[in-house]
Amino acid sequence: MSGWDALEAACRDCRACPLCETRHNVVFGDGARDAEILFVGEGPGQQEDLQGRPFVGAAGKLLDDMLSIIDLDRSNYYIANIVKCRPPQNRDPLESEQDACIGYLRRQVQLLRPKIIVCLGRIAAKRLIDENFRITREHGQFVEKSGVWMTALYHPAALLRDQSKRPETFRDLLALREKIRQVCERKYG
Ligand code: URA
Secondary structure, rough: OHHHHHHHHHHHOOOOOOOOHOOOOOOOEOOOOOOOOOEEEEEHHHHHHHHOOOOOHHHHHHHHHHHHOOOOOOOOOEEEEOOOOOOOOHOOOOOOHHHHHHHHHHHHHHHHHHOEEEEEEEHHHHOOOOOOOOOOOOOOEEEEOOOEEEEEEEEHHHHOOOOHHHHHHHHHHHHHHHHHHHHHOOOOO
16 A cells, blocks of 8 residues: 555544544545645535545635646645544634644645645645734745745635635736746646
8 A cells, every 4th residue: 555545544534533523524635646736725615525525616616717827737736635524614623623633734745745835725824834824914925944835825715705815816826836937847837
């Protein structure tokens, strides 16, 4: 069994926090397991919980459209969440739930060894970039941590609620494309 398969099997059996009681499916991750770019959301919503794949609901469709602008699709990136099971009523995942789950994401990062990690929204950015991260001020900025370039975009669900944020996100996507050109080895688009 590969490192990925063993990790996914362990994650699918996980009962480390109470979210296991209400989940339909563990949402482990999706995309290319040798990708140079990793996107990280906060946690599965209803559709993701039902289908067992990340970002397949309305926010996911918007994300797919946004990323297609810069020639990214799930054949050339990997996507996962901070917590792998749906928080009831889509509330923010609790610190304790994040603590119980974050080891799976850390292992995913070790296996993938991405060049760029893109946090989708405040929760992922606070957990992975800086606990004081302010998404309204710091989205689109890049920081290097342990040799990995990290940035955050507005969460696509926020862009569904507030269309006025979309021009800024378009600029952030162009900055992401530029960073990909600088630091990734493969060609995109
Ligand atoms: N929102 C997230 O943060 N992750 C998903 O997988 C879906 C919606």
